Amino acid sequence: MDRLTSMQIFVRAADLGSFAAVADALRISPQMVAKHIAALETRLGARLINRTTRRQNLTDIGRSYYDRCRIVLAEAEAADAIALEMNATPSGIIRVNAPVTFGSYVLSPFITHYLGCYPETQVELTLNDRIVDPIEEGFEVIIRIGELADSSMVAWSLKPYRLIACASPAYVAHYGLPEKPADLQHHACLVYGIWSPSMPCRWIFQQQGKTEEVRPEGRFRSNDWKALLHAAVEGYGVTLGPEDVLRKEINEGRLVQVLPGYEGPARPMHVLVPTGRKQTVKVQCFIDALRKSFAAGS
Known part of the structure; x- marks a missing residue:
């Protein structure tokens, strides 16, 4: 065999x-x-x-x-792909890892559009919020949100992952809009993550170079932001989430932005590949498309 x-x-x-x-x-x-x-x-x-x-x-x-x-199977596939580089059309499986919320809401639509443009490619997308080892786990493209500390990867900057605060029109009609970040202390906040007293959740806002920090409290916390988004739409409080997702909810009238005069947190975002591995046509094309769609400064 x-x-x-x-x-x-x-x-x-x-x-x-x-x-x-x-x-x-x-x-x-x-x-x-x-x-x-x-x-x-x-x-x-x-x-x-x-x-x-x-x-x-x-x-x-x-x-x-x-x-x-x-590792052997990944290298064998890479060898096959290199042998086919004379063909300019990307083809084959691209193994991608990304954070859960960004991957579910923002990256998935990009991938389906990409697959439509390149019908000979396939994408295996794995979503989790931990730091993965691309060599051991077989990932060719990784997207990370936050500061980078890993020097064993080649990285390209994407646009920052910006967060904004939102609540439903019904919630705002009943409880009013906070005028400043400190007012959130008197509102029901939907807190992402399972926080402890030694590691409280912090929401950070900026206005004209001045930073204000809030430690939100509320009756509903979750380590899955999709659950908090549903609760916000249903009128159960204020959520802090990715602008790319919440902007659609705002445009369709399900949510309104809270504290629109303040800038919410913005975290750096990068696309990474392992160092020392020759990039195949399929991977390079995918990265180029990512950098164009999520260009830094856009």
Whole structure:
């Protein structure tokens, strides 16, 4: 059996958790999945996956082999892509990682438009708010919000991730509009994150170079901003969220901006790729499109 194919099937088996799921994803039989895993185990002389009728899990050797397989498969795909660079049309899978809220609301529409422009490309988008390792986890393009501290990546600046405060028209009609940031202390605020007394949430606003900090309080907190957006639209308080998302809600009349005379927090945003890896046509084209759509200063 082809070893790269067997490695690919092994990685999918580890990711999906069952041979049946791999069979469905790759449109092969579960028996063929088992044969590929068995071929690897025979070649290595070691068991990679412990299997029972109810569950499966990687052995210690299996976990180490899984990590290396992902790197090998990524490098094999990169080699194939480099060999095809004579073709100017981007093609192949682009593995992208981005923060959850930005990825769900802002990046996803960009990706669907991009796929429409380049029909031979595919995008695998993974969303989470932790710092990922692009080599170990197989990501080719990463978007990060906040200050950069990682020198092992090549970075390009995108436009800042700006936040504004909003509330529903019904909430404003009942409780009024705050005139200054300090007035938010007397309003129900929808707080992103699960904060502790030792790490309180801070909302920072600026006006004419003067900074004002507020420690918002409210009855509803969440580590998923989508839940807070829903609560704000339903009239349960003031939310602080990405301007690119909230501007649509404002334009459609579901929310109004709070403290429009103040600038909300703005965080730097970058697109990054691993250092030392030759950029393929598919990745370079994707990055160029990102930088054009989210240009710094726009």
